[in-house]
Amino acid sequence: MGYDYQSPWFREALKVEDKLEINQLNSKETADICIVGGGYTGLWTALKIKEKNASTKITIIEKDLCGSGASGRNGGCMIPLSSKFTAMKKIVGTKDAIKMVKASEEALNEINKFCDVNDLDAKIRINGIVYSATNNKHRGGFDDLLRDLNDNNLNSWERLSKEKIQKLTGSNRNIDGYFSPIGGSLQPALLARGLKRIAEKKGIKIFEHSAMSSYDYNTMITVHTAHGSVKCKKLILAINAWTPSFLSFLSRSVILVSSDMIISEPINNELEKLNLNNGLVVLDSNLFTHYYRSTPDGRIMLGKGGNTFSFNNKVIPSFDGPSTIEKFLKKSLLKFFPSLQNTKIIQSWNGPSERTKTGFPFFGYHPKNNNIIYGFGYSGNGILPTYVGGEILSSMALDEKNEWTNSNFCKGPIKLFPPEPFRWIGAMIIRNAVRRKENAEQEERGPSWIDKKLAKLATSVGRVDRIKD
Numbered sequence: 028m029g030y031d032y033q034s035p036w037f038r039e040a041l042k043v044e045d046k047l048e049i050n051q052l053n054s055k056e057t058a059d060i061c062i063v064g065g066g067y068t069g070l071w072t073a074l075k076i077k078e079k080n081a082s083t084k085i086t087i088i089e090k091d092l093c094g095s096g097a098s099g100r101n102g103g104c105m106i107p108l109s110s111k112f113t114a115m116k117k118i119v120g121t122k123d124a125i126k127m128v129k130a131s132e133e134a135l136n137e138i139n140k141f142c143d144v145n146d147l148d149a150k151i152r153i154n155g156i157v158y159s160a161t162n163n164k165h166r167g168g169f170d171d172l173l174r175d176l177n178d179n180n181l182n183s184w185e186r187l188s189k190e191k192i193q194k195l196t197g198s199n200r201n202i203d204g205y206f207s208p209i210g211g212s213l214q215p216a217l218l219a220r221g222l223k224r225i226a227e228k229k230g231i232k233i234f235e236h237s238a239m240s241s242y243d244y245n246t247m248i249t250v251h252t253a254h255g256s257v258k259c260k261k262l263i264l265a266i267n268a269w270t271p272s273f274l275s276f277l278s279r280s281v282i283l284v285s286s287d288m289i290i291s292e293p294i295n296n297e298l299e300k301l302n303l304n305n306g307l308v309v310l311d312s313n314l315f316t317h318y319y320r321s322t323p324d325g326r327i328m329l330g331k332g333g334n335t336f337s338f339n340n341k342v343i344p345s346f347d348g349p350s351t352i353e354k355f356l357k358k359s360l361l362k363f364f365p366s367l368q369n370t371k372i373i374q375s376w377n378g379p380s381e382r383t384k385t386g387f388p389f390f391g392y393h394p395k396n397n398n399i400i401y402g403f404g405y406s407g408n409g410i411l412p413t414y415v416g417g418e419i420l421s422s423m424a425l426d427e428k429n430e431w432t433n434s435n436f437c438k439g440p441i442k443l444f445p446p447e448p449f450r451w452i453g454a455m456i457i458r459n460a461v462r463r464k465e466n467a468e469q470e471e472r473g474p475s476w477i478d479k480k481l482a483k484l485a486t487s488v489g490r491v492d493r494i495k496d
């Protein structure tokens with residue numbers, strides 16, 4: 028078995044495993060709970076259920092290898108949901124929004140603690156987050172949000188002077204910005220593969236190379252794969268970008284769009300000079316944001332969301348290949364760090380992010396069977412929120428009546444996109460308008476009236492809080 032995966036994190040994580048043993052489902056299994064999908068959501072949910080009720084029989088089935096989806100290929104930037112607070116509050120109410128923001132922040136320490144206790148080295152570095160402004164239009168973008176967070180005793184952000192921001196982020200392109208200590212970075216695939224190892228140790232059965240082909244339900248639920256089946260009382264679908272393919276009633280709840288990334292060769296000396304030899308995550312204020320961070324072995328990674336939109340929410344083959352905007356990303360890296368002119372980019376990759384109209388995830392029950400549960404829609408920001416997702420889905424699966432199961436996050440999708448072909452056509456028109464508007468802002472020109480109007484519609488696929496005319 029070769030390690031034929033585009034994500035460098037995933038290849039790295041597989042290499043450090045003693046032996047890749049794949050347990051394929053070739054039998055008829057029974058379980059209390061079957062979880063489909065072996066990414067962070069599925070694995071955290073399984074671990075949470077075991078923690079709450081150790082005797083529950085749990086089986087996870089994964090179509091490829093655990094972590095081969097978004098969880099093993101993301102940017103590794105741990106970002107809580109505080110930047111979405113104002114928008115979230117308007118949609119789910121203040122109480123639920125406070126709970127979600129706090130839980131996503133607590134997830135940082137919880138994940139770190141979990142890794143410590145379970146001897147899982149996911150290369151976690153907690154050095155905070157910066158949201159920067161790279162042009163005058165983006166200055167002060169968090170001021171209203173900070174007021175709102177302060178009013179609710181939630182604020183961890185501080186606006187820094189230009190000098191401080193530039194020193195902290197290593198780039199003169201950043202002319203203003205906000206810092207929060209609650210954030211950092213990790214090696215995403217090491218976390219996913221480590222969670223799999225620990226889940227198995229705790230008695231959770233995991234089958235890989237075992238895609239769910241269909242499921243049916245009567246008194247019990249049966250999940251079918253090519254060579255086996257799992258009969259269960261509860262089914263949790265933790266299949267992220269693939270959810271609309273199995274739950275057609277959710278087809279208008281998300282839009283699948285790529286997040287694209289590049290990573291450099293090791294450049295320890297340059298990172299030292301740039302003051303970037305730590306786990307800080309930096310994001311600019313574009314709607315489809317640029318984000319960058321370094322790695323403990325001295326590489327720099329830069330990513331950007333919002334390039335390839337798939338028609339009809341299909342997980343298309345290009346999501347598993349190199350980035351189609353590798354050259355553009357390299358140019359962006361040089362705009363932040365002109366001194367890296369001679370630095371080699373050793374790899375690009377991408378993957379599908381499921382953006383919801385609200386910009387945050389949702390959870391729900393199958394309309395025809397309450398024992399079938401789902402959760403997704405992390406909108407490109409899932410490392411910390413999937414930990415919260417595990418807590419929520421475990422509560423739903425165990426029929427707990429608590430603040431999560433009673434919350435507006437557990438009522439399915441709150442806002443819908445238009446049906447195809449309007450969704451895809453609309454997404455392309457809006458994406459291009461956003462690009463023109465952001466280019467104009469970067470060049471300190473006024474964007475056209477129509478691009479401003481169109482870009483405003485994109486609040487539905489981005490971080491709603493940060494859009495200003």
Ligand SMILES: Cc1cc2nc3c(=O)[nH]c(=O)nc-3n(C[C@H](O)[C@H](O)[C@H](O)COP(=O)(O)OP(=O)(O)OC[C@H]3O[C@@H](n4cnc5c(N)ncnc54)[C@H](O)[C@@H]3O)c2cc1C
Nearest residue numbers: 064066067068090096097098101102104239267378409410
């Ligand atoms: C390129 C990229 C960069 C990102 N960067 C960041 C970042 O820097 N910070 C951040 O916080 N978030 C980031 N995200 C988002 C984050 O990675 C996700 O929100 C998170 O990993 C979602 O976890 P999940 O378990 O829900 O989904 P996944 O990890 O995608 O897991 C779903 C699993 O379901 C499996 N599956 C699908 N269909 C079937 C089937 N029929 N049968 C069995 N199994 C099936 C898949 O193989 C997959 O392993 C990024 C996402 C992408 C794509």
